[in-house]
Amino acid sequence: MENTKANNFLQTIIADDIKDGIVKEVVTRFPPEPNGFLHVGHAKAICLNFGLAETYGGRCNLRFDDTNPEKESQEYIDSIQEDVRWLGYQWSGDVLFASTYFDQFFAWAIYLVEAGNAYVCDLSAQQAREYRGTLTEVGKNSPYRNRSIEDNLGLLEAMKAGEFADGEKVLRAKIDMASPNMNMRDPILYRIRKLPHHQTGSDWVIYPTYDFAHGQEDAIEGITHSICTLEFEDHRPLYDWFHQHLPIGNKPNQYEFGRLHLNYTVTSKRKLKQLVDQGFVSGWNDPRMPTLAGLRRRGYTARAIRKFCDMIGVTRSDGIVDVAMLEHAIRDDLNENAPRAMCVLNPLKVVLTNYPEGQVEELMVPAHPNREQMGERLVPFSGELFIDAEDFREQANKKFKRLVIGKRVRLRNAYVIEADEVVWDDAGKICEVRARIIEDTLGRDPADGVKAKGVIQWVSADRGERAQVRVYDRLFTDEAPDRGDKNFLDYLNPNALRTIEEAMIEPSLTEALPEQNFQFERIGYFVADRYDHSAAAPVFNMTIGLRDTWNS
Numbered sequence: 001m002e003n004t005k006a007n008n009f010l011q012t013i014i015a016d017d018i019k020d021g022i023v024k025e026v027v028t029r030f031p032p033e034p035n036g037f038l039h040v041g042h043a044k045a046i047c048l049n050f051g052l053a054e055t056y057g058g059r060c061n062l063r064f065d066d067t068n069p070e071k072e073s074q075e076y077i078d079s080i081q082e083d084v085r086w087l088g089y090q091w092s093g094d095v096l097f098a099s100t101y102f103d104q105f106f107a108w109a110i111y112l113v114e115a116g117n118a119y120v121c122d123l124s125a126q127q128a129r130e131y132r133g134t135l136t137e138v139g140k141n142s143p144y145r146n147r148s149i150e151d152n153l154g155l156l157e158a159m160k161a162g163e164f165a166d167g168e169k170v171l172r173a174k175i176d177m178a179s180p181n182m183n184m185r186d187p188i189l190y191r192i193r194k195l196p197h198h199q200t201g202s203d204w205v206i207y208p209t210y211d212f213a214h215g216q217e218d219a220i221e222g223i224t225h226s227i228c229t230l231e232f233e234d235h236r237p238l239y240d241w242f243h244q245h246l247p248i249g250n251k252p253n254q255y256e257f258g259r260l261h262l263n264y265t266v267t268s269k270r271k272l273k274q275l276v277d278q279g280f281v282s283g284w285n286d287p288r289m290p291t292l293a294g295l296r297r298r299g300y301t302a303r304a305i306r307k308f309c310d311m312i313g314v315t316r317s318d319g320i321v322d323v324a325m326l327e328h329a330i331r332d333d334l335n336e337n338a339p340r341a342m343c344v345l346n347p348l349k350v351v352l353t354n355y356p357e358g359q360v361e362e363l364m365v366p367a368h369p370n371r372e373q374m375g376e377r378l379v380p381f382s383g384e385l386f387i388d389a390e391d392f393r394e395q396a397n398k399k400f401k402r403l404v405i406g407k408r409v410r411l412r413n414a415y416v417i418e419a420d421e422v423v424w425d426d427a428g429k430i431c432e433v434r435a436r437i438i439e440d441t442l443g444r445d446p447a448d449g450v451k452a453k454g455v456i457q458w459v460s461a462d463r464g465e466r467a468q469v470r471v472y473d474r475l476f477t478d479e480a481p482d483r484g485d486k487n488f489l490d491y492l493n494p495n496a497l498r499t500i501e502e503a504m505i506e507p508s509l510t511e512a513l514p515e516q517n518f519q520f521e522r523i524g525y526f527v528a529d530r531y532d533h534s535a536a537a538p539v540f541n542m543t544i545g546l547r548d549t550w551n552s
């Protein structure tokens with residue numbers, strides 16, 4: 001059984017390499033392709049790579065694996081850097097781009113051709129598939145496999161010069177069409193792709209494949225431990241083959257770990273892009289998205305995400321993690337660190353008939369129930385307030401420990417009140433509750449011994465402010481929305497966003513800074529929206545409810 005906590009298998013490998021003198025300085029890298037925003041799965045890879053460098057006093061590069069211009073963009077490059085920094089990591093030196101090594105890759109391609117280890121192949125994609133064989137059937141040699149070195153060199157230069165159309169020719173390594181490992185059956189090194197590149201412009205019309213680029217990028221950068229996810233395990237022999245057949249001194253090693261899969265979530269940039277492009281969400285940073293930008297806007301803290309990555313550990317097997325664990329990590333963090341505040345989502349007016357008209361009491365209440373150092377805030381109390389409509393019933397049984405006609409309830413941080421009667425509007429809806437405060441109940445029980453059973457939150461009608469509150473739920477209703485041949489779009493939760501335009505908040509909340517987290521007492525954790533919140537028009541996003549109510 002792998003040790004998943006203090007000392008995962010990669011730490012063991014690295015510690016041994018250092019002890020044996022094989023490695024002096026640990027160099028890792030995080031190598032995203034800039035074809036989308038980072039998601040929570042990437043957080044695992046980031047924490048792992050940067051974390052290992054940190055633990056062993058080494059360094060970690062941020063390198064864009066930008067070999068596929070078709071799907072890449074500057075927007076993604078920018079967002080990825082922002083997200084890595086937000087998570088709390090700083091890469092070593094400048095941001096790196098695989099595309100800055102294109103000349104070197106091409107020189108190495110020529111080297112392989114000259115050594116008789118690569119050839120230009122004219123098979124169409126369809127033919128190449130047929131020649132490739134299957135897992136149970138060996139492949140066949142391409143009829144172009146025995147071209148002379150001179151012919152290959154000439155054709156490769158012509159490919160580079162743009163003399164052929166997309167797909168007309170490819171450069172392949174000459175390895176073994178009978179290998180049981182499909183990746184070793186003369187894999188493609190270069191493809192013709194007549195597209196401008198975001199970094200190299202129109203310099204190139206041929207682009208290296210992931211396999212031909214990745215290990216060489218690692219070698220150029222002196223990566224000591226190239227850590228990737230398990231689906232690349234079968235690529236490792238090829239990764240090593242290039243290092244053996246190229247004039248490369250430094251030979252990095254590839255290690256694989258299990259990808260993060262979260263239930264109720266999709267973690268594939270392609271699918272997330274579909275949600276964005278087809279308008280199912282408002283963008284990559286929509287708070288419903290499992291992207292880092294989305295989680296951030298939802299109110300997740302970098303600290304909680306790092307903690308979560310720590311909790312799930314790193315093993316050599318793929319497993320599905322319950323999204324409740326991620327939710328637990330943020331609840332835990334915010335319970336500890338978020339100041340408390342009061343908000344009423346569905347306001348019902350309460351008029352306190354025995355409270356002096358026009359009087360306002362400025363109550364000083366703690367920002368956090370058990371962290372004095374977080375200070376106090378001022379909460380104005382007045383004769384007209386709002387409570388949540390859900391917290392009132394004309395009649396109720398004993399289980400309902402909120403406000404009921406003829407019964408008492410404690411207003412959080414303030415008085416005990418007793419409800420007397422209700423007022424209906426013309427439509428027959430309760431629009432007001434008339435009640436009384438019980439004197440002398442600030443911080444103490446009523447003198448007559450009739451205690452309040454419950455506590456509810458409230459906001460002064462005179463001094464409270466209106467706010468827009470966006471209440472979020474999980475984006476998918478199914479535990480495994482993209483498993484098997486299911487279409488994840490069929491399992492979108494139509495109630496994943498509910499916008500409440502007229503919530504009431506205590507006045508101190510208008511001073512909230514964008515991205516500041518709070519616990520709205522009795523409701524959940526909320527964050528001032530990073531983009532839309534202002535003192536004049538407050539907007540709060542629900543991060544997560546106080547308790548896990550999903551399965552109840």
Ligand code: ATP
Binds near residue numbers: 259
């Ligand atoms: P996607 O399928 O979402 O596009 P990817 O693996 O193609 O993911 P890259 O940009 O190539 O995305 O990933 C950069 C790094 O992040 C790689 O090392 C990759 O292995 C790692 N990574 C991506 N997704 C996960 C995940 N779910 N769990 C752990 N690591 C991941």
Ligand code: MG
Binds near residue numbers: 033
């Ligand atoms: Mg990818």
